[in-house]
Amino acid sequence: MQGLRVPNAPQWRIAVIQGPNMSALGKRDPGLFGSVRSLEDLNDQLDGFAAKIDVELRHFSSNIExxxxxxxxxxxxxxxxxxxxxxxxxxxMATRDALLDSGRPYLEVHFANLAQWFSTSGTPDAKSIFSHGASGVMEGLRHHGYVGGMLALTLALDDQSFLGKTARTNTHRKES
Incomplete structure (x- = not known):
């Protein structure tokens, strides 16, 4: 993964939050959720990729808002x-507002394409309330969307003209 990030890029810390029902990963429709056997399996895959791009992840999962x-x-x-x-x-809405109030960028990620998911679940007009405030949205690519999203978010943090300028005001990160 050498060369993906700018020289001397800082090691960003990204919190990965899994909401309600994600604890059942591996027990849900494999056509939608793919080969991921469990939430721990997904976290291990993400940690492996994060190490390759010098990102520190902090995982959190709960079924309780x-x-x-x-x-x-x-x-x-x-x-x-x-x-x-x-x-x-x-x-x-409370979770979305907390993310917005944090002042930090967030990426919304979903295994499923939401438009497709909502249309097949009988709620074709439904929408995510998180998307409008997100720095980006990654959906429909199963667990691969997490990896792509992590890379995109990291590169956006590195880009001072985009997200990096705001993120650089945090003083806890360590320089590589």
Whole structure:
């Protein structure tokens, strides 16, 4: 992965948040969720890729919105968030507001293409309430979207003309 990032890029800290129902990963429709056997399996894959691009991940998963809120509120040591709101996608306004209030960029990620998912689930007009405030959205690529999203978010943090300028105000990160 040499050469993907700018020379002397800092090691960013990204919190990966998994919302309600993600703890059942591996027990859900393999046509939609692919070969990932468990949330731990997904986290291991993400940690492996993060090490290749010199990113530190902090994982959090909960089926309870209040626990997710507390995690966001007390994550002052991260530069950005990646969140799969899962069961909160249409209704998690408090979580969305906490992410916006954090002042840090966040990437929304989903295994499924939401437009396709909503149309087949009988809610074709449904929308994610997270997307409008997100720095980016990655969906429909199963677990591969997390890897692509992590790379894109990292490169965006490196880019001072985009997200990096804001993220660089955090003083806890270590320079490579």
């Amino acid at each position: 209040g626990e997710i809120l507390n995690f966001i509120h007390y994550s002052d040591d991260v530069d950005a968030f990646m969140i799969n709101p899962a069961g909160l996608t249409m209704l998690g």
